[in-house]
Amino acid sequence: MRSSLAPLIVCLAAPLVCAAQSKVWVADNGDGTYKNPVLHADYSDPDAIRVGDQFYLTASSFNAAPGLPILQSQDLVNWRIIGHALPMQPPFDVYAKPRHGNGVWAPAIRFHAGEFFIFYPDPEYGIYMVHAREIGGPWSPPLLIKDAKGWIDPCPLWDDDGQAYLVSAMAGSRSGIKSVLLISRMSADGTKLLDEGRLVYDGHAQDPTIEGPKLYKRSGYYYIFAPAGGVPTGWQVVLRSRNIYGPYERRVVLKQGKTPTNGPHQGAWVETQKGESWFLHFQDKGAYGRIVHLEPMRWVDDWPQMGNDGEPVLRYRKPDVGRAWPLETPAESDDFRDGIGLQWQWAANPQPGWALPAGGLGFLRLTAVPFPEGFKNFWDVPNLLLQKFPAPRFTATTSLSFEAHQAGEEAGLIVTGLDYAYIAVRKTADAVVVTQATAHNADRGAQETQVTARAPQGSPIFLRVDVADGAICRFSYSADGKQFTPVGEAFTARQGRWIGAKVGIFAIGGKAGTEYGYADFHWFHID
Numbered sequence: 179m180r181s182s183l184a185p186l187i188v189c190l191a192a193p194l195v196c197a198a199q200s201k202v203w204v205a206d207n208g209d210g211t212y213k214n215p216v217l218h219a220d221y222s223d224p225d226a227i228r229v230g231d232q233f234y235l236t237a238s239s240f241n242a243a244p245g246l247p248i249l250q251s252q253d254l255v256n257w258r259i260i261g262h263a264l265p266m267q268p269p270f271d272v273y274a275k276p277r278h279g280n281g282v283w284a285p286a287i288r289f290h291a292g293e294f295f296i297f298y299p300d301p302e303y304g305i306y307m308v309h310a311r312e313i314g315g316p317w318s319p320p321l322l323i324k325d326a327k328g329w330i331d332p333c334p335l336w337d338d339d340g341q342a343y344l345v346s347a348m349a350g351s352r353s354g355i356k357s358v359l360l361i362s363r364m365s366a367d368g369t370k371l372l373d374e375g376r377l378v379y380d381g382h383a384q385d386p387t388i389e390g391p392k393l394y395k396r397s398g399y400y401y402i403f404a405p406a407g408g409v410p411t412g413w414q415v416v417l418r419s420r421n422i423y424g425p426y427e428r429r430v431v432l433k434q435g436k437t438p439t440n441g442p443h444q445g446a447w448v449e450t451q452k453g454e455s456w457f458l459h460f461q462d463k464g465a466y467g468r469i470v471h472l473e474p475m476r477w478v479d480d481w482p483q484m485g486n487d488g489e490p491v492l493r494y495r496k497p498d499v500g501r502a503w504p505l506e507t508p509a510e511s512d513d514f515r516d517g518i519g520l521q522w523q524w525a526a527n528p529q530p531g532w533a534l535p536a537g538g539l540g541f542l543r544l545t546a547v548p549f550p551e552g553f554k555n556f557w558d559v560p561n562l563l564l565q566k567f568p569a570p571r572f573t574a575t576t577s578l579s580f581e582a583h584q585a586g587e588e589a590g591l592i593v594t595g596l597d598y599a600y601i602a603v604r605k606t607a608d609a610v611v612v613t614q615a616t617a618h619n620a621d622r623g624a625q626e627t628q629v630t631a632r633a634p635q636g637s638p639i640f641l642r643v644d645v646a647d648g649a650i651c652r653f654s655y656s657a658d659g660k661q662f663t664p665v666g667e668a669f670t671a672r673q674g675r676w677i678g679a680k681v682g683i684f685a686i687g688g689k690a691g692t693e694y695g696y697a698d699f700h701w702f703h704i705d
Contacts, residue, residue, distance in 0.1 A: 198258065200507040201705050202569035205255050206496070208505065212255040212472065213493050214439070216458075219508065219566040220467020220678035221247070223284035223390060224458050225333075226254075226446040229294075231499070233448060234287060234313055235458065235470075236263070236296060240677055241281040242523035242564070243267060246296055248313060249508065253499045254448065254456055254472055256506040259520045263296050263308050263317040266527045275550070276525045276560055278621065279675030283349075284390045284444065286333035295368055297323075299330040301349045307368050323370050324362075328353025334368060335393040335400075335422075342366050343422060345402060346375070347389040357381040359391050359402060361422060378424045381406055385415050385428075390444040397480055402426065405443030410462045414443040416482055431482055432459070432473065435489035439471060442490045447475065447482065452498045457484050465595060465649035465671040466567050467678020472497075510568050510704035514542035518563070522682070526560030533563065534696075541579070541698035544685035546587040548694075556598055556684075557620040564594065564682030567645070567671075568704055574681050575642040576702045577659065578603070580610070582695040587687035588613065589697030591641040593651050595679035596621050599669035601641050601653040603633055604687075605695070612639075612655050614666030621675065629666045631655075638700060645671070649679060 205216040221237035228234075233254055239245035244262035251257045267273040267281050285298035295309045296317075305324035310317040324332075324346075331347040342364040350356030362375035381388030385406030394401045402417040414432035419425060432442050445459030455475040460468035473485040474494055485491050512519040515537040524532070534543040550558050580589050582605035590602025590613075599616040610633045615626040633639060634657035642662055644652045649671035654662035671679040683702065688694030 197506045198509045202572040206505045214471040215469040216472045217470035222468035225286045229289045236287045239282045241277045245282045252503045254497045259508045273527045284331040297332040301352045305332045331390045333392045345391045345393040410441045412441045432484040439490035465679040513701045521565045525562040532561045546685040546688040546695040554623045555617045555620050564680035573644045573705045577638045577700040579637040579698045587695040589685040595672040595674040597672045
């Protein structure tokens with residue numbers, strides 16, 4: 179299923195959706211084993227649960243909209259994206275512009291009393307909660323349950339005696355406090371915190387930048403799973419205590435060791451129907467984002483042991499869930515016949531008119547709306563329709579028909595992060611050209627450099643980016659979709675602010691007071 183015809187409406191789907199299989203990354207080896215990462219895409223700070231026979235995962239989405247992606251799996255290896263819990267980010271006027279690095283930080287998903295809950299932080303505003311009876315929604319509007327700048331990474335626990343608690347961390351960049359974990363009492367319905375919280379762990383000595391806590395209870399112990407040491411090079415800590423307020427014992431249960439998996443931490447403990455324990459976590463891979471790994475886990479003397487003697491595995495047998503499931507991956511390619519696919523997100527809260535899905539006519543129309551006020555480069559553009567890098571190597575190709583009304587309008591294919599590059603069809607005063615533009619340090623307001631070539635005659639035109647190992651991108655164009663002409667120099671993608679690079683499409687450059695031009699995108703393929 180896809181989002182509706184209006185981009186403002188939440189992209190939600192029932193759990194039963196058509197299976198997709200990537201042409202560029204499949205974690206299931208087809209022989210009863212899997213390879214890591216199980217998701218070679220930027221599902222940062224993953225949290226997951228099992229409800230019945232289904233596993234559900236959510237992740238940080240920062241300033242992208244819709245936010246709070248929801249993925250589903252039957253075996254923890256094969257995943258599909260089924261919707262989003264946050265169609266637009268509050269405050270809506272604030273997030274009408276790209277707010278890179280802000281928005282949804284590490285969320286936690288739980289199922290309690292027949293209802294799904296997601297608690298998420300916005301470091302500028304505090305802690306929010308959304309809930310739904312069904313995983314496909316409708317989800318409630320975000321409720322701010324802790325109005326406090328710098329309170330981040332919440333996770334709830336409903337205890338055996340009916341008491342409810344919320345663990346959280348602190349962002350030093352907003353609050354001046356960091357490397358500590360707090361536990362607050364919470365109302366049973368999750369709608370408010372009942373006190374100011376207690377400090378339960380100080381990580382300054384052994385675990386600097388401890389954050390992202392997940393709170394569990396097992397065999398009479400309270401457990402806090404929390405990453406420490408910073409994103410690229412940190413480790414996974416587990417704390418345990420007989421009392422929810424501590425004192426807590428500490429162990430490091432996962433670290434890079436001799437493996438190539440740097441900074442393995444921040445994630446979720448889940449159990450299969452057969453009682454096996456597994457741990458989902460991320461690895462920071464630069465331009466490719468924070469990709470998701472799956473580690474075997476077992477309990478010894480009431481302590482979790484993860485991976486291979488505390489180091490990440492690269493290949494392992496699949497979880498025992500009682501049966502084998504077909505290979506499946508999150509959607510990447512899109513023919514736009516059913517609207518905008520669930521893999522797509524805007525760079526800010528979407529506005530009416532940015533996109534006009536027309537599946538019955540065989541395309542997605544993007545309107546060449548004006549550049550934002552004070553435009554310096556595409557770092558400031560909100561109407562970029564983007565998706566995550568899906569693999570170390572891939573080719574993205576799109577077919578579009580361009581109907582420009584004014585000089586300066588353009589439509590194209592972009593790779594964006596702190597640096598960006600794109601290839602576009604642009605109308606000038608006397609011609610239609612192909613432009614390949616690059617901006618280094620776009621986040622600092624850098625200007626683009628451009629290379630142009632005369633556009634081929636006729637329609638559609640095909641635009642392509644080839645992404646090689648190391649996120650090296652090469653752009654080209656074609657009149658027939660077969661013979662491609664390179665344009666511009668190779669571009670090395672960089673990560674964004676707390677996220678990986680993204681690839682996507684856009685139309686822009688209309689003039690206020692006139693009819694805007696547009697581009698009809700017939701399809702977008704990842705190969």
